[in-house]
Amino acid sequence: MADKKESLNLKNLSFSDSVSYYFDKAAPFTGAPQGLLDQIKTCNSIYKMNFPVKYGNEVRVIEAYRVQHSHHRMPTKGGIRYSLQVDQDEVMALAALMTYKCALVDVPFGGAKGGIKISPRQTPPDILENITRRYTTELVKKNFIGPGIDVPAPDYGTGEREMAWILDTYVTLRPGEIDGYGCVTGKPIALNGIHGRTEATGRGVVYALNEVCSYKDDMKDLGLETGLEGKRVIVQGLGNVGYHTARIISQYGAKVIAIAEADGAVYDENGIDVDDLYKYRQEKKSVKGYGKGKVIADSASALELPCDILIPAALEKQITDKNAARIKAKIIAEAANGPVTPAAEQILLKKGVMIIPDIYINAGGVTVSYFEWLKNLSHVRFGRMQKRWEEKHQTDFIKLVEDLTGKTVAKSRIDSLIHGADEIDLVNSGLEDTMIEAYRDIREFKKRRKSEIDIRTAAFAVAINKIKNSYYAMGIFP
Numbered sequence: 001m002a003d004k005k006e007s008l009n010l011k012n013l014s015f016s017d018s019v020s021y022y023f024d025k026a027a028p029f030t031g032a033p034q035g036l037l038d039q040i041k042t043c044n045s046i047y048k049m050n051f052p053v054k055y056g057n058e059v060r061v062i063e064a065y066r067v068q069h070s071h072h073r074m075p076t077k078g079g080i081r082y083s084l085q086v087d088q089d090e091v092m093a094l095a096a097l098m099t100y101k102c103a104l105v106d107v108p109f110g111g112a113k114g115g116i117k118i119s120p121r122q123t124p125p126d127i128l129e130n131i132t133r134r135y136t137t138e139l140v141k142k143n144f145i146g147p148g149i150d151v152p153a154p155d156y157g158t159g160e161r162e163m164a165w166i167l168d169t170y171v172t173l174r175p176g177e178i179d180g181y182g183c184v185t186g187k188p189i190a191l192n193g194i195h196g197r198t199e200a201t202g203r204g205v206v207y208a209l210n211e212v213c214s215y216k217d218d219m220k221d222l223g224l225e226t227g228l229e230g231k232r233v234i235v236q237g238l239g240n241v242g243y244h245t246a247r248i249i250s251q252y253g254a255k256v257i258a259i260a261e262a263d264g265a266v267y268d269e270n271g272i273d274v275d276d277l278y279k280y281r282q283e284k285k286s287v288k289g290y291g292k293g294k295v296i297a298d299s300a301s302a303l304e305l306p307c308d309i310l311i312p313a314a315l316e317k318q319i320t321d322k323n324a325a326r327i328k329a330k331i332i333a334e335a336a337n338g339p340v341t342p343a344a345e346q347i348l349l350k351k352g353v354m355i356i357p358d359i360y361i362n363a364g365g366v367t368v369s370y371f372e373w374l375k376n377l378s379h380v381r382f383g384r385m386q387k388r389w390e391e392k393h394q395t396d397f398i399k400l401v402e403d404l405t406g407k408t409v410a411k412s413r414i415d416s417l418i419h420g421a422d423e424i425d426l427v428n429s430g431l432e433d434t435m436i437e438a439y440r441d442i443r444e445f446k447k448r449r450k451s452e453i454d455i456r457t458a459a460f461a462v463a464i465n466k467i468k469n470s471y472y473a474m475g476i477f478p
């Protein structure tokens with residue numbers, strides 16, 4: 001009865017209530033006092049703005065938000081989303097997720113998120129630019145942006161282009177700020193962005209899944225072999241995150257058997273050529289009419305096809321109590337933020353599905369944003385100082401080995417051995433290490449608990465504990 005009542009209530013939760021629900025579920029495992037938990041859970045600052053923008057001869061009022069969920073570490077950090085779904089509840093939920101995400105992967109920021117209620121596809125680029133610049137100006141006016149205050153980044157519907165407009169507006173309004181370029185991340189390389197940021201979330205998802213699938217016991221419980229090789233994968237969304245996840249997981253030997261987009265899905269049991277489909281969709285603005293594999297008109301039904309790993313990489317609330325029972329995947333990797341609702345999660349956990357939560361698995365984006373911010377503050381590209389020195393040092397070492405052994409090492413071998421680390425090598429190595437370490441923390445926490453807790457609860461508890469320690473260190477909570 002109690003179970004029935006709980007699942008009934010779960011169906012009516014707003015997005016931010018769902019995040020609070022996950023928080024409350026994990027809180028008892030942290031030993032934090034109630035007052036501290038309340039402080040961690042609440043949104044610290046909410047800024048809603050309405051400003052006018054010209055659309056030809058018309059003027060329209062634009063609704064926009066920036067929410068800073070937690071100031072326990074500064075600056076706050078999180079993307080800006082352009083979508084017609086944007087409202088205060090959504091931005092609050094996403095900002096809270098950023099706080100837990102950053103804590104979990106040891107990115108020393110509080111969480112934030114921004115949103116503008118517009119359709120990026122239906123808004124002409126010059127108007128998009130005006131809106132972005134005006135939004136940034138509003139943030140500057142209220143001291144809601146800056147390298148030490150709050151640092152936006154791309155999210156759904158935004159990318160390098162929008163970040164460049166934000167940067168340009170910021171440095172125009174705040175001339176001479178030596179660290180001004182650190183006011184936003186996800187910038188183009190030519191404007192002090194970092195190599196590897198664009199694909200970072202997708203690459204992080206794959207590094208994480210590679211780690212998740214490396215544990216024999218866990219895989220045995222699911223009836224799976226270890227490793228990504230040969231795993232059958234379904235991806236929802238061919239935006240930045242979905243595309244790079246699908247592309248990179250294919251390189252690891254997994255087979256992407258279906259890709260679902262808003263207007264249809266492509267299914268091919270032999271594996272989809274991800275780049276080919278991506279190019280087709282870029283050109284035609286749709287997956288309809290794609291010649292290889294089978295095109296399924298009802299794209300939601302593609303999520304219900306049998307597979308090993310299902311990767312929702314689009315928007316929140318995609319797997320709900322309505323379709324959860326029909327999902328056949330053994331692992332769900334939440335590349336999007338909040339794609340599985342609490343009511344759906346209850347059904348899936350009962351079925352034994354392993355859910356790898358958003359606050360962990362999509363943290364690759366903010367991790368590389370952190371590297372970009374560090375690069376901006378240090379004003380030098382990673383690897384610039386030591387690359388040549390490393391190569392010389394390695395060359396000398398190989399020479400020594402050759403002299404001592406009297407043998408010569410093959411040129412191809414030498415080339416790969418002496419290669420000093422470029423920025424992209426360091427970024428990817430830092431990202432891989434981050435994803436591996438964070439999963440080990442979560443898994444250890446889960447294992448230490450006598451009672452069975454799910455992976456999301458463990459991830460939230462690990463994150464809350466880290467934030468708790470920051471508050472304790474401030475001496476606010478005795």
Ligand code: GLU
Pocket residue numbers: 077078079080151152153154155156185337362363365366367369
């Ligand atoms: N929007 C991304 C996220 O949801 C990245 C945020 C960032 O890089 O600050 O994690």
